[in-house]
Amino acid sequence: MRDDAxxxxxxxxxxxxxxxKTLRYYEQIGLVIPDRRGNGYRAYRxxxxxxxxxxxxxxxxxxxxxxxxxxxxLYRDPDRSSAEVKSLATQHCDAIDLKIAELRSLxxxxxxxxxxxxxxxxxxxxxxxxxxxxx
Amino acid sequence: MRDDAxxxxxxxxxxxxxxxKTLRYYEQIGLVIPDRRGNGYRAYRxxxxxxxxxxxxxxxxxxxxxxxxxxxxLYRDPDRSSAEVKSLATQHCDAIDLKIAELRSLxxxxxxxxxxxxxxxxxxxxxxxxxxxxx
DNA sequence: CTTGACCTTCCAGTAACTAGAAGCCCCATA
DNA sequence: TATGGGGCTTCTAGTTACTGGAAGGTCAAG
Numbered sequence: 081m082r083d084d085a086x087x088x089x090x091x092x093x094x095x096x097x098x099x100x101k102t103l104r105y106y107e108q109i110g111l112v113i114p115d116r117r118g119n120g121y122r123a124y125r126x127x128x129x130x131x132x133x134x135x136x137x138x139x140x141x142x143x144x145x146x147x148x149x150x151x152x153x154l155y156r157d158p159d160r161s162s163a164e165v166k167s168l169a170t171q172h173c174d175a176i177d178l179k180i181a182e183l184r185s186l187x188x189x190x191x192x193x194x195x196x197x198x199x200x201x202x203x204x205x206x207x208x209x210x211x212x213x214x215x
Numbered sequence: 216m217r218d219d220a221x222x223x224x225x226x227x228x229x230x231x232x233x234x235x236k237t238l239r240y241y242e243q244i245g246l247v248i249p250d251r252r253g254n255g256y257r258a259y260r261x262x263x264x265x266x267x268x269x270x271x272x273x274x275x276x277x278x279x280x281x282x283x284x285x286x287x288x289l290y291r292d293p294d295r296s297s298a299e300v301k302s303l304a305t306q307h308c309d310a311i312d313l314k315i316a317e318l319r320s321l322x323x324x325x326x327x328x329x330x331x332x333x334x335x336x337x338x339x340x341x342x343x344x345x346x347x348x349x350x
Numbered sequence: 351c352t353t354g355a356c357c358t359t360c361c362a363g364t365a366a367c368t369a370g371a372a373g374c375c376c377c378a379t380a
Numbered sequence: 381t382a383t384g385g386g387g388c389t390t391c392t393a394g395t396t397a398c399t400g401g402a403a404g405g406t407c408a409a410g
Contacts (some may be wrong), residue, residue: 089388100388105367119375121388130347137346142321145366155343165342166334173325180318186277187311190304199301205301208290211272212265235357240398255405269372280397298353 086123094134103132111135111149128168143172221250221258231267238267246270246284278307 090115093100096184106112107122112131115123124132131152138148147168154160196206227249228235230333241247242257247266250258259267264286270344282303289295296346 088388094377101368102366109366109406110291119351119388120390128328131303137348139366141325141346142318151343154340158338160338160340161336162338162340162342163334165340166329166332169325169329169332169342173322173329175327176318176322178317180315180322181309183277183315183318187308187315189278190308190311194261194301194304194308197297197301197304199298201296201298203293203295203297204298205289205295206301207304208286209298211269211276211286212290215270223357234399236399237397239358244397254357255359256406274397 084123085208086117086125088112088128089122089124092122092124092129092132095129096136098132098136104134106132111145111146141172142176143168147172219258221252221260222264224249224259226255227259227264227267230264231271233267241267241270244280246280246287264284276307277311282293282307 087095089100089103093103103112103122103124107114110125112128112135114128115125117123134152134155135148138151139145143170144150150168151165154165193207193210198204222230224235224238228238231238238247238259239255242249247259247263247270249263250260252258269287269290269300270283272282273286278286286300289300289313328342328345
């Protein structure tokens with residue numbers, strides 16, 4: 081324990097809900113760069129931990145690392161417009177909608193095949209037949 | 216054009232709907248290993264092309280490469296039981312259902328944030344506020 | 351003989367970590 | 381003081397399924 085307010089990589093990770101490995105990675109790609117103590121240990125200030133928590137939440141919402149980088153810079157920019165943020169979020173949302181639609185289509189097709197397959201000890205299998213069909 | 220029935224990597228790719236690069240990759244990981252002509256060119260037999268089409272379809276259904284490897288071996292095994300195939304497909308389907316559920320939850324949360332953000336020139340932004348909140 | 355479209359191999363990059371190795375640092379206990 | 385354990389450091393490499401590009405060989409047509 082030291083009486084400055086910084087914490088080690090493990091403590092910062094615990095505070096942000098991220099593994100220490102991830103924090104080192106985030107430093108490497110320039111997202112959150114902590115100070116260093118005399119012994120070489122990373123020293124995360126409260127503001128760093130705050131950024132990490134921000135990142136953790138943005139990542140949980142599915143934003144890419146590059147989106148997160150942008151969101152962080154918007155967060156720090158007092159002259160930002162909320163329209164920029166909303167636009168980023170909307171694009172991300174559209175991408176998610178697209179992904180969901182794709183997965184639902186896959187799932188429907190897969191469900192059809194599964195229903196058609198009796199699933200017993202015999203080798204006859206509509207799933208394999210469909211995969212192998214020459215169309 | 217040669218009078219044996221084999222085709223080059225480009226032709227096989229066209230026939231299967233896959234890029235030649237992918238065919239080389241599939242050879243590298245042992246999925247479909249073509250013969251070679253005297254000049255070193257890959258020589259895909261009709262059965263190879265058939266396997267490639269099988270792979271293309273299975274991949275389009277979202278099966279992983281390792282699942283595909285397994286599906287191919289089941290396809291070739293006359294003693295397989297359709298239950299094995301159905302089980303694999305069902306597991307994959309469950310994984311897709313899970314993914315869809317996750318994405319829908321994300322999407323709902325994002326939608327809420329987007330709706331709350333007025334999206335104009337002002338910097339006030341509920342999206343960033345939420346990301347930054349200390350809970 | 352040249353041109354252009356193929357083909358070959360090999361290397362590197364993608365997204366976002368994650369695992370593991372080798373070694374240093376610090377604190378507590380015996 | 382020695383030692384043990386946990387956490388810290390750096391570095392490399394692996395994950396998924398390709399994809400891009402460079403350097404060079406091959407082949408049919410003109």
